[in-house]
Amino acid sequence: MPSQEKILHINGLKTYFPVRKGLLRTVAAHVKAVDGVDLEIYRGETLGLVGESGCGKTTLGKSIIQLVGAVGGQILYHEGEQTFDLLNLSPEEFKHIRQKIQIVFQDPHSSLNPAFTVFGSLQDPLKLYGVKTKAERRKIIGDLLEAVNMRREQMDNYPHEFSGGQRQRIGIARALCVNPEIVICDEAVSALDVSIQAQVLQLLQEIKEARGLTYIFITHDLSVVEYISDRVAVMYLGKIVELAESEALYRTPRHPYTQALLSAIPIADLDRKSDRIVLEGDVPNPVSPPSGCAFHPRCPKFKSLSEPEKQRCMGESPQLSDATQLTQPHLVSCHYPN
Amino acid sequence: MTRRPTRLDKKFDLLREKTEQGTLKAPSSNRALNKLASNKLAVLGLAFVTIMILASVFAPLVTQYDPQKVDLRMMLKPPSADHILGTDKIGRDVFARIIYGGQISILVGLGSALGAALIGVSIGAYTGYKGGWWDSTFLRISEVVMSFPQIILVLMLVTILGQSLMNLIIIFTLTGWGSLYRLTRAQMLSLREEEYVQALRAFGLNTFTICFKHILPNALGPIMVNITLSTAMFILQEAGLSFLGLGVPLNIPTWGNILNVAQDLRILQNYWWVWLPSAVTISLFVLAINFVGDGLRDTTDPTMQG
Numbered sequence: 102m103p104s105q106e107k108i109l110h111i112n113g114l115k116t117y118f119p120v121r122k123g124l125l126r127t128v129a130a131h132v133k134a135v136d137g138v139d140l141e142i143y144r145g146e147t148l149g150l151v152g153e154s155g156c157g158k159t160t161l162g163k164s165i166i167q168l169v170g171a172v173g174g175q176i177l178y179h180e181g182e183q184t185f186d187l188l189n190l191s192p193e194e195f196k197h198i199r200q201k202i203q204i205v206f207q208d209p210h211s212s213l214n215p216a217f218t219v220f221g222s223l224q225d226p227l228k229l230y231g232v233k234t235k236a237e238r239r240k241i242i243g244d245l246l247e248a249v250n251m252r253r254e255q256m257d258n259y260p261h262e263f264s265g266g267q268r269q270r271i272g273i274a275r276a277l278c279v280n281p282e283i284v285i286c287d288e289a290v291s292a293l294d295v296s297i298q299a300q301v302l303q304l305l306q307e308i309k310e311a312r313g314l315t316y317i318f319i320t321h322d323l324s325v326v327e328y329i330s331d332r333v334a335v336m337y338l339g340k341i342v343e344l345a346e347s348e349a350l351y352r353t354p355r356h357p358y359t360q361a362l363l364s365a366i367p368i369a370d371l372d373r374k375s376d377r378i379v380l381e382g383d384v385p386n387p388v389s390p391p392s393g394c395a396f397h398p399r400c401p402k403f404k405s406l407s408e409p410e411k412q413r414c415m416g417e418s419p420q421l422s423d424a425t426q427l428t429q430p431h432l433v434s435c436h437y438p439n
Numbered sequence: 440m441t442r443r444p445t446r447l448d449k450k451f452d453l454l455r456e457k458t459e460q461g462t463l464k465a466p467s468s469n470r471a472l473n474k475l476a477s478n479k480l481a482v483l484g485l486a487f488v489t490i491m492i493l494a495s496v497f498a499p500l501v502t503q504y505d506p507q508k509v510d511l512r513m514m515l516k517p518p519s520a521d522h523i524l525g526t527d528k529i530g531r532d533v534f535a536r537i538i539y540g541g542q543i544s545i546l547v548g549l550g551s552a553l554g555a556a557l558i559g560v561s562i563g564a565y566t567g568y569k570g571g572w573w574d575s576t577f578l579r580i581s582e583v584v585m586s587f588p589q590i591i592l593v594l595m596l597v598t599i600l601g602q603s604l605m606n607l608i609i610i611f612t613l614t615g616w617g618s619l620y621r622l623t624r625a626q627m628l629s630l631r632e633e634e635y636v637q638a639l640r641a642f643g644l645n646t647f648t649i650c651f652k653h654i655l656p657n658a659l660g661p662i663m664v665n666i667t668l669s670t671a672m673f674i675l676q677e678a679g680l681s682f683l684g685l686g687v688p689l690n691i692p693t694w695g696n697i698l699n700v701a702q703d704l705r706i707l708q709n710y711w712w713v714w715l716p717s718a719v720t721i722s723l724f725v726l727a728i729n730f731v732g733d734g735l736r737d738t739t740d741p742t743m744q745g
Contacts, residue, residue, distance in 0.1 A: 166641050199643040212634040216656035222635065225652070226642040275638060 107179055108315055109142040109165070109283060114174035116157075116164045120388060130388045134160040135171070136339035139421065142283070147309065147316040149330030149347065151323060151362070155384050157339040158319045162285045165317070166204050178202075180282075200230055203276035207288035209268035213260035219246070219271055220256040223278050230279050245274040248311075249304060266297035270304065277308065285317045290325060302329055323366050327351055335359045338387055338395045341421060345431040355424050355431060355438040357402040394419050394436065402437065410437065474738045481734020484727035491724055495541035504532035506539040506692045515710050525712035528700060533712060537720055540692040545724075547607055547687070548674035554612030556619050556666050563623030564658070568631050568650040577620070585617040590683075597685050604687055607680070611673050622665050626658035660736040667732030671725035678721070694721050 114135055122129035134157040142148055150158045164171045167187065176187040178198055185198055206212040214222050223245075224238045232238050243253035249270040260268060269289065276284050286305065290298040302325065309316060320326055326333055326347070333350045335343040335358065343356040354360045361378040380399050385391055393415040397403050403414055413436055424433040475481055494501050504522075510530035518525045524533040566574040584592075592614050600606040630636065631654065639649045678695025680686030687693050694717050701707050701714035 163637075168637050168640055196643055199641070202641075204638065204641050206634040206638065208634055212638065214633075214635045214653055214657070217653070222653075225639070225644055225648060229642060229644055272638075279642065 106144045107141055108144040109140075110175075110177040110179070111138055111140040111142075111165070112175040112177065114138045114140075114161070114164060114171055114176060116160050116169055116171045132387050133339050133390065134387060135164055136387075136390075137174070138336075138339070138341055140334065140341065140344070142315060142317065144282075144315055145313060146331040147318055147329055149326035149333040150317060150319045150336060151321060151326050151333060152336035153362075153384055154321065155387070156336045157387070158321075158336050159287055160339075161336070162204065162287050162317060162319050166202050166285060168204075200279035201281055202283045202285065203279065203281040204285040204287060205269075205272050205276045205289045208292055209265045209272065210292075212272045213263075213268055215260050218257050218259055222260075223256075223275055226275075226279055241278065242274075245278055246271075248277070248308065249274045265293055266301060269293060269297075269301055273301075273305065273308070277312070281314070283315045283317065285319065287319045288321070289318070291320060291322060298325065305329070323362060335362065338385065338390055340395065340434065341432075342396065342434045343432065344421065346429050349429065349431055353439075355433040356435050357400050357439070358396050360439070361401065391415075393417055394434075396435075402439075406437065471738045475734050478734040478737060480730045481737075484730030484734070487723065487727040488731060491541055491720075491727075492545060494538050495545060498535075498538045498542065501538050502532065502535040504535035506531060506536040507690065508532075515713070517710075518712050524716050525710075527697075527713050528706070533697070533716060536692040536697050537694065537717055540694045540697055540717070541720070543604065543687055543691055544674050544677060544694040544721075547604070547611070547677045547693075548670040550608045551611035551615060551673040552666050552669040554608060555615040555669060556662065558612065559616035559619030559621075560623045560655075560662060562616075563620040564627055564650055564655050565646075567624035567627030568654065569646065574624070578624070581617040581620050584614065589614050593680065594685065602685065602688060604691075607677065607686060611676065615669060615673065619662065619665055619669065622661060623658060626661060627654060630654045630657055663735040664732045667728045667735075670728055674721065674725065 115133070115137055116135040117131035117133050119128040120130045120132060121127065136157070138161060140148075150161065152158045160169060163169045165176055165187070171188055174188070178185045178187055178201065180201070185194055187198060190198060213219075220239065220242055223242050224235075227238045227241060232241060239256070242256050246253055246256055251267060251270055251274075255263075255267075260271075263271065269292075272289075289305070290301050293301060305316070306329065308314065316329075318326065318329055330347045333345065333347050334341050335350075335356065337358050343350065343354065343359045345355075350359065351363065354363050357378075358380075361380050364376060364378040378401055380401070382399050385395065385398065391398050393413075394400070394417075397411075397414045400414070403411065406414065417436070419434045419436050421432045421434040423430045424435075424438045475485075508531060510526070513522070513526045513530040515528060516522060516526045516530075522532050522534065524537070527533055527536070562577055566577050593610055596610045596613070597606065600609065627650075636649060636654060639653055644653075674694070677686050677693060678698055681689070681693055681695040681699065686695065689696060697717040698714055698721070701718075706713055
């Protein structure tokens with residue numbers, strides 16, 4: 102069960118990508134992939150991060166692990182009494198912290214180096230973190246493979262000899278090899294077929310319990326998130342629009358966008374008619390997001406609002422705030438939540 | 440209904456027979472070697488290249504003639520028991536000249552290709568992976584080098600450095616690294632986006648390890664092929680330059696130097712043995728190198744089975 106101890110505190114994180122134009126390649130604009138995200142992650146929990154393609158959820162994950170550079174904000178990592186700002190580390194701290202957060206990728210076909218055996222791929226990180234002898238490295242990698250339900254000998258096989266599900270499990274083993282505290286699963290099961298998805302999710306749960314990990318689970322698949330997450334954050338256009346306990350969010354979504362997303366989950370029940378809310382239009386261009394609430398041009402609720410209320414949605418950007426005042430916070434970024 | 444037995448059936452029967460007799464050997468541990476050995480063309484090519492190199496290196500053991508010795512009584516004699524490929528305009532043994540010429544031609548071709556590869560691949564791999572300022576700088580430099588008429592560049596460099604074998608290799612290296620650089624860079628640009636690279640970065644491995652140890656092996660296939668093609672290209676370039684009197688000094692026999700007499704229409708029409716053997720040698724050698732290159736490409740790609 103998740104504790105109340107904060108492990109990661111993301112504060113106003115911004116990741117912009119420059120758009121260059123013209124002969125001199127001057128920066129004409131910025132794609133605001135992550136635009137001011139505040140997020141607290143507790144030790145031992147699984148935080149689901151959902152949203153449409155292009156909403157910035159993968160960029161947020163990669164910013165946390167610093168595969169893309171953030172331009173502003175803080176990522177505070179708490180370890181015991183100490184706090185490190187990941188965007189502002191000395192080289193020694195950096196090496197120490199880097200191993201604490203690892204990532205599992207989406208595509209099992211490009212996530213393993215085809216030129217190396219599993220052992221060859223995994224041994225360099227181990228070397229870097231001080232496992233000196235080859236025998237020790239082989240032992241650690243063998244143990245990891247067994248932990249992800251594979252055979253020890255398979256460390257000497259090449260990636261093309263494995264199936265998609267096996268590769269994904271190797272990807273998990275790789276993320277675990279330096280004993281991280283936080284694992285970011287970036288669409289970790291999206292490329293697998295459904296029966297394998299269930300296996301891998303089960304495995305992720307087992308590993309989490311055995312090692313006391315914290316997961317940030319990025320996906321567009323809402324049913325997967327419901328299964329695995331303690332809390333869920335919904336992203337839209339680089340911002341978090343709703344953040345709540347998984348159950349509360351699925352039962353009583355507050356933000357019109359979340360409602361639309363949830364209504365799109367297919368239900369295998371012929372008698373129940375789902376009231377599908379169809380969003381109009383596409384996700385706006387993140388180079389120039391709409392004024393005020395970025396969701397208002399597509400918001401189903403916006404149409405039914407009165408004129409002064411509409412003005413507010415168009416002019417004022419809503420803040421993420423607690424909508425329910427219950428014991429468990431249910432944060433919504435909407436002027437008129439349900 | 441019976442199926443017509445295929446090649447694979449035969450192979451399988453053979454394997455089963457061996458298994459039953461208990462004579463089936465476990466495949467030797469080196470996968471790459473096995474793979475190269477099973478590629479017949481590559482083996483053939485390698486054999487030819489090896490024979491040519493050995494013959495060139497041990498030329499004095501292969502022929503008793505001095506490739507430079509003029510014999511005016513034996514001008515333009517057709518092939519015979521004494522001179523198996525005949526003699527040229529001033530009575531030198533053609534076979535001896537081809538064998539000794541191989542020394543220089545192969546050295547120039549291979550040496551320049553390896554030199555160009557060393558420069559091109561190391562710069563291309565590093566800057567292609569890092570990107571940014573260094574990348575654009577080297578891209579511009581390579582564009583300048585490649586867009587400059589090569590023959591003029593070589594002329595300039597020969598004038599500055601002087602005419603010698605070593606200088607020729609240096610000049611070829613300096614003018615020829617561009618294509619390998621660009622190839623390597625292009626490979627790196629696509630490979631660096633692969634997720635395994637990001638995973639390595641997430642571990643905080645240093646750039647050199649990621650770039651040269653983990654990514655470069657995946658780019659080696661096309662690079663190998665390009666090196667072999669460059670070898671062939673440099674052998675041909677050497678021939679061209681030798682003709683202009685700018686390559687290897689004319690008194691040293693090379694395949695290019697031997698071919699030059701074919702400029703003379705009289706020789707081209709009447710005395711085939713003077714130029715044809717050298718031309719055939721160049722073609723065969725280049726072909727053989729390309730076969731080896733293809734074999735190497737398949738070997739370095741672990742996803743290619745069998």
